[in-house]
Amino acid sequence: MITLHHVPQSRSMRVLWLLNELDAEFRVVEHPFDRSLRSPEFLTLSPAGRVPALEIEGERMFESGAMVEYLCERFPERGLGRAPGDMDRMAWLVWVHFAETVSQHSATLTQQHIMLYEDSMRSPLIMRLEAKRLEKCYAAIEARLSTPVENRDYLLTAGYSAADICVGQAVYMARHFAKLDDFPETAKWFARLTERQSFQDALPQPGGMRLYEQDFYPAWAD
Missing domain, CATH: 3.40.30.10 (Glutaredoxin)
Incomplete structure (x- = not known):
């Protein structure tokens, strides 16, 4: 089990x-x-x-x-992994672990917006910097998805994989702090992911525990 x-x-x-x-x-x-x-x-x-x-x-x-x-x-x-020798193995490893780069910026913003209860404990500079860093991460995803490869619906050439799961979940967290409005290919990719039943089943249950009470937390003074 x-x-x-x-x-x-x-x-x-x-x-x-x-x-x-x-x-x-x-x-x-x-x-x-x-x-x-x-x-x-x-x-x-x-x-x-x-x-x-x-x-x-x-x-x-x-x-x-x-x-x-x-x-x-x-x-x-x-078929969600890519074994050694597979043409997508290198890219699979890169994107699986890129999720942590995205998540680290979201974690800092979660601390600033949620875990620090007093305004005096928060840093407007950190909030703005980390939101911009998330946008840099979105730009990297956007560039990947914009590569002129036939049927580039997912991060890997051969299609959907755990790389999409990892980065998709990181973007799910990040969207609480930085919007996808300027990243159309990333927005379409994320929409495809969120339609999957496996994603829906991973969301908080109605009335259950959740980390984020708001859909979006704007950067200080935005």
């Missing part, structure tokens, strides 16, 4: 989305985004007190990129 420890709308969402696509047997344990992630019990699963944490047949994993690589190797028949 696979057990995913998950905080809705966090990085663990990418692993939940992937598990949905894999049709794997798994269960989800939801956690609030609070000090309980620092409990001695949870730290045995994830020593930095972060999600996701994954339990598989007595073994434990605590880095989402590693989970994605491992799960794609464990379920190769689903």
Whole structure:
């Protein structure tokens, strides 16, 4: 049995989305985004007190990129990974891990907008800089999707993969802080992803826990 420890709308969402696509047997344990992630019990699963944490047949994993690589190797028949020697292997690795670049800027903005409760604790400069850095990430995705390759609907030449899941989930978080209005190909790609049932099933349940109470958090003084 696979057990995913998950905080809705966090990085663990990418692993939940992937598990949905894999049709794997798994269960989800939801956690609030609070000090309980620092409990001695949870730290045995994830020593930095972060999600996701994954339990598989007595073994434990605590880095989402590693989970994605491992799960794609464990379920190769689903075609979401790219094996060594595949023409898309290099690009697959790059985009799977580029998701963390996007997520790091979103994490900083999540802290600024949500975790710091007093205006005096927040930095308008950091908010504006990090929102602009997200737009730089969007520009990289836009350039990839604008490459003149036939049927470039997804990040890889051979089509949909876990790279789209990872970057798509990172963009899902990022859109709370930076809009896609100036990135038409990225917006169309993201719309294709969000139509998938596997994505819909990874969203917070109605009335359930969520990290973001607003759809969009504008940069300070915007």
